[in-house]
Amino acid sequence: MATMIEFSRTGDVSSPRSLRLRYLGLAFFWACSMLTFRSAILLTGNADTPEFNTLVVVVSFLANMTTLFSISALVERTPENLAKFSPWLFCGAIIAGIALIHLAGASFEGGGLVAALVAGSALAGVGYGYFWGSWADVLGRMHPSRTVLYAPAAFFLTTVLFLGISLAVSLAAVPPVLLMAPLPVISLLCLTRCRADDACEPEPQAEGRRYLSALTSLVPLIIAALIFSCLFGFMWETAVLSVDSATDAHGFPLVLNLVAALGLLVFVIASRRHINLSWTYQLLIPVSIALFAVVPFFWTVHPVILNAIMSAIYGVFDVIIWYMVAATAYDFAVSGFVVGGLVRAFSILARLIGIGIGYLVMLVPEVASGAIVGVCIAAVYLLVMLLWFLWHSAKHPSFEVPEDDDDAEPAPSLTGPAIVYGCVNLGSKPSANENGTDGTFSAEGAEIASANAEAAMANATTDAAGAEKEPPADDAPDEAVFALIAEDYGLTRREAEVLPYLARGRSAKVIAEALFVSESTIRTHTRRIFEKTCIHSKQELIDLVDKY
Structure with a gap:
């Protein structure tokens, strides 16, 4: 096992210790949520259709987003409120939800089937929302030099669990609920242990304006999340409806996600964690531009492959979201649940919009090809504008420090005077x-x-x-x-x-x-x-x- 410097919640560098595997516990809930959202593994009988799979995803996401917004509002005012929620209640909601989704197809028909799927999806979504925010809160209390390793490692473990359970269900005919039910339990046990660490002591109450500053620093990420999530939702929905099977649409994407996760983990380890993942999502933008530029030419023959590429891109972007949310929470000393919950909720909303666009596009096969061309043109335009915005912001900062900055004067601002706060004449203390x-x-x-x-x-x-x-x-x-x-x-x-x-x-x-x-x-x-x-x-x- 690799050895690394361990930091406390305030960045203390004390002594080398082994990597704490319990911080990879988020991978178990992550894998469970991906199995619920991205595949039809739970759907059986009459419920095993692309339309019902879409219903499960939409309802789960709505419940997930509502939970994140609601708890974030309570935690922002009083951080102690997070401890008042019973994590086992949310864990039980996930297990009950996935069990109800699995049994719906064999036990209900007509309106009863729809009601069972909606109820099960809502329960699972509420539980996933709590777990997502809680793990963001835990990671936000550790030094970013640790998060930069834990996030890719958790993503790799997530893809391994996703692929392993999917193969076990398809090849060995193992009931998926039996394999998925232990996942949130394991994640909760790891979460409880992490919270007991000294590194996860409750944060003091933060001012509202500090949260605003933290979210303002994440504006480029939020914009990118809105665009990537919308495009991923669109690609996912159109691929599922194009091949008329959620299961067939997820075969190759599973493998490509695993390859992408392994590559990212190797890159982080090879860099010895001396990297900042906050800029790496910019590398995904040119790849996405190329993807949507060729979608109209290959959609009719290779929809699964195109969906797999987008799925891998979004998987890596998910890791970047985890890292940047945690790093921002640590940097500004605010609750990771609030910052992460809001970023995630906006991302979910954009994905729902993308799913809706994809569903409408595929609703009328006669105009689907033309509509896909139009969506791809809009996607390329948005991605180019995002890339230009990020490039311009990096190229023209308000205040530049040269590399050899021991005694050098800063370069003149290209965008006007620097905007600072609490800035006074040298040597005088601000009030x-x-x-x-x-x-x-x-x-x-x-x-x-x-x-x-x-x-x-x-x-x-x-x-x-x-x-x-x-x-x-x-x-x-x-x-x-x-x-x-x-x-x-x-x-x-x-x-x-x-x-x-x-x-x-x-x-x-x-x-x-x-x-x-x-x-x-x-x-x-x-x-x-x-x-x-x-x-x-x-x-x-x-x-x-x-x-x-």
Whole structure:
């Protein structure tokens, strides 16, 4: 088993420990939900039709989305409300739901069949919504250097479980409920154990504006999620109706999902977790553009293959959503349930829209070909606009920090003056009402984060490669100084971790190795620290620390 540095909820780098397998428990609920949503494995008898499969998906998603919105609203106001919900009740809802879906075809007909499918789908959807938000909350309390490994590993395990159960049902005629029912139970046991860890202590109540800042930072991801989810829903629905079988439409996609999951996991391991998955979804956009450009030419002969490619793309994008939601929750010290729940709910809504468009397109076979061409043109246009938006945002940031930024002045802004908050003249402290609202965390959190960064700094002096291994001077600033700066200038949790390194003149390479992230990520945090403190070089930052 690989060994890695384990971080506490505030980013503490203490001692190497083994990878905790219980954090892969989300894969079991994930696989169970995918088996319910993406295949007809539960449908038997009269219920085994593409139309009823679509009904199950739509009702489950609606219940899932409603649960996420409802619980997120309660948790945002009072984080302690999450502990008031019995997880076993939601686990039981999933088991009862999938059992009812499975028995509906053999036990009911007509209106009774529809009622049973709707009831079962609603129960399962409610349970899945709770589990999705809860696991997002757990992952949001750990350092992103761990999440970047856990998310792809969970996706790989999910695809293995998905494929294994599907083969067992089809080849050995094993009742799917017997194989699926233990999955939410295992996931819940892992979830309970994770919550018992010190790394998963309840977050303090966060201001509403901090949640707004967290969601604002995810705007590009939310836009991408809306587009990808809608296109995936469209491809899934049209493929199922095109071959008139949900089972046949999922054979090859299962295998391709497994290959994509393995490739992503190998990539993360080979990168030694010194990567930031937040930008990787941009690589999926050109592939998606090429896919929808060729869809009109191959749809009539290869709908399953095209659906498989889109399914693999969306599977990788799902991993990116997990990672970015967790990293944002950690960064802004907010509940992962709220941030993840809202992002997921919007994603589900877009997928339902895509399913509806696909159903309408295939409803009239005579015009289906022309309608598919129109949808593909719109998809390519949206993806190109998304790619341009992301490229332009990355190309023209409001504040640029050069790679060798020890004493360099920032490049001039190409989009106007930088928009900052809590920014005052160098050396003067902002008043209490000028900061601590958007993207900030409490003084206690700042002090802990700074102390943890100091602990990581000690490790870096002995473990980080390069010439910069000398220990900090005896007259180095006290952790309380960094905590005070972080609070006064509204630094996020990870920016507070980087601050002590910058104040000691450490390079991006050394900081990246100490915090298990990429150098580009460190430069991004450096840029934001400079923006918020209205300084332009490390020397000015050192002067600021000295004046405190």
